[in-house]
Amino acid sequence: MSPIVKLLAQRIALSLLLLLLISMVIFAGTIILPGDVAQSILGQSATPEALANLRKELGLNEPALQRYFSWLFGALQGDLGTALTSGQDITTAIAGRFGNTLFLAFWAAVVAVPLAIFLGLLAVRFKDRWPDKLISAVTLASISIPEFLIGYVLMFVIAVKLRWFPSVAMVNDSMSLLEKLNAIALPIAVLTLVVLAHMMRMTRAAILNVMQSAYIETAELKGLNAFQVIYRHAFPNAIAPIVNVVMLNLAYLVVGVVVIEVVFVYPGMGQYLVDHVSKRDVPVVQACGLIFAAVYIGLNMIADIVAILSNPRLRHPK
Amino acid sequence: MSDTLLKVRDLKIGATIYPPGEKPKDIEIVHGVSFDLAPGKVLGLIGESGAGKSTIGLASMAYGRGGVKITGGEVWVNGRDILKTGHRDVRALRGGEVTYVSQSAAASFNPAKKIMDQVVEAAVEQKKFSRKDAEARARTLFAKLGLPDPDNIGDRFPHQVSGGQLQRCMTALALCPEPDLVVFDEPTTALDVTTQIDVLMAIKEAIRDTGVAALYITHDLAVVAQVSDDIMVLKMGNTVEYGNVDQIINNPQEEYTKALVSVRSIEHEEKAPTPDPVLSVRNITARYKGTNFDVLKNVNVDLYPGQTLAVVGESGSGKSTLARVITGLLPPREGEIEFAGRKLSPDLAGRSREDLRELQMIYQMADVAMNPRQTVGTIIGRPLEFYFGMRGAEKKKRIIELLDEIELGEKFIDRYPAELSGGQKQRVCIARSLAAKPKMIICDEVTSALDPLVADGILKLLLDLQKIEDVAYLFITHDLATVRAISDNIAVMYQGQVQRYGGKSKVLSPPFDDYTDLLLSSVPEMRLGWLEEVIANRKMESAGN
Structure with missing residues (x-):
């Protein structure tokens, strides 16, 4: 087996192992939490018989290990269980909302990632001159202000005063793509402002690091202009760290949007999770935790795979 | 067009330096240098580090490395002053009319791109050739430069x-756009000595066949004598002597040039072996973890008290691996090491503090072997504390003694490594190893990063200290001149095996085996026509090809 295939296989296997461990942690965590699910469903006034019946119905009397495995195998087959509070099938309930979250994250990424990399390249080209300092200052400011504050300010200025975009990001299946994009314009703007600085600064640092190399001097002595040097010779060698930070931010776009979804009343996973945490609906919390963990681990795995593939020494062994 | 391709007049180059704790200041590093170069001719620029030779070479492309700025004078290329033209003209000059070959091709090729893409880039970008024609030309050049499989080597990556x-x-990259002038900046310095002459010959033939002019920059006068028509000797940014190659080599006028031309000044009488060696390496076979290839194969050598064993070989011969085995960093697969009459534990963790004290090491890169945030006094004082528990006045007295021994003196005690020159740093490293009062010191290429005259001083110091302290040296080097200067015994290593071993006079006298012959004959000699002679007389191909 070629070394690169082996490395990739190892990396993927590691991700799967990690996901399995996380599933144990999630399951154990929700068991350790104080309180009793049956009690919280039926309320303080429930009779002991009713509690016992419900416990039996929910399978809470089975040993924890057995419950874990039946939960895990169910999850593997796409069955995440039933919500305790509403009796709804969790997979069905989550599917639409997860789709909405991915939809928002995707379009935020489409705006933020190219913009961040472009600004990073621009900052390198004009290093230590005013464009570099301006880009750094603005992105730093935007990452330092809490996202809900940016959200409310944008909502007030753009939605309420200027009336360019709606203040509440309600979407449903009957809307066309353009209508949906119009509805989520503000959340996209806020998310972009939040993740931009991190990616832009990492791009700048990674490329500047590469710019110290002797082969950059070779490129300059070939008479290439500054953008050709950066784009052709520096960028390909800076891909691994850039992809890494991009993936971390993509993961944040999926997992960390809870606040934004609440601010803009967007029907995504975050809202759903917050609702059910407050109702102590353990199966839903477990399901959301598992999905978020899978997204996080998956994106980081992709980052590592890209880093491995972008290394010519691994791709083309001697 | 005029018959001068490159005309440099009163070139002045400055730089901004940032001394620690002081305000940045501007200094001048080249003080008014002038020369002419006719089409198709080769001018050798020679000098030690800091002479400004690379800076002058890059100035002929209107380029300043880092904070370096051209502050005055004129540089005329093909009849125009390139210091006065705009950005666009300078870019058209670079990679088109004037190209550059750097010291380390390994660092100067982009690791993420195929060789061919990089070789033809300038020619295509400067619209000298279409991509297709440029590739055809590159393949011709690959063949001319003696590269294997010239039709396909361009599809490989640099590694x-x-x-x-x-x-x-x-070199092909530099010649591909059909430039008028190529700047060769130490193009063979990073290569093994046997590889160097092949590359040197290839460069020389390529210059002759393409009729290109060249600036050939090096610190090695013997090398530049083989390829140049004229030579300019530089020191501290000033011209010392400028003339044709025959005059500079055979009839130098200035004292400095004479010092460069003369061979090493060190004479060292070979000592006879004593009955009890301080170090005995017995049947050592070693390989690195995760590989299935023995880097050392059944190596046997002895080192006697107060003597020097030189381990000489090219990169990949296993000489540094031998040092790793002796120091315990790489436990061997077979064999054992006897040191000062006792058997040494194969791995570092199993060795006593006494073992560590008696076996010290000095490294090639003195500046990375010291903590930049510690003073010289702290650096030398550490082994005194660690091995002998010295404190306070007693420790300081010993530090000053050691500083005197390495000819630096007490005033250096509070300095930081960044304030020292390369040779001074290496002296501090020597003092640090001597502070432990070792029986033996492993010197791993300790003079390779230094200029010849500075290296000479270090070697003299090591020999003097050997007499005073009665310490044995295991001296690892690829430089045969160093070996001649200091060794008592020599082990020639080739592909993990000791090819030839014995007293200096025996090893360096004929009859030779083929490899030792190749190695010895590859050391550049300071006479005209040496290169052609040695290529014609070779019995064996060098391994690094």
């Missing part, structure tokens, strides 16, 4: 070819 091959690819 897939050897150092010597990559240096030839870099």
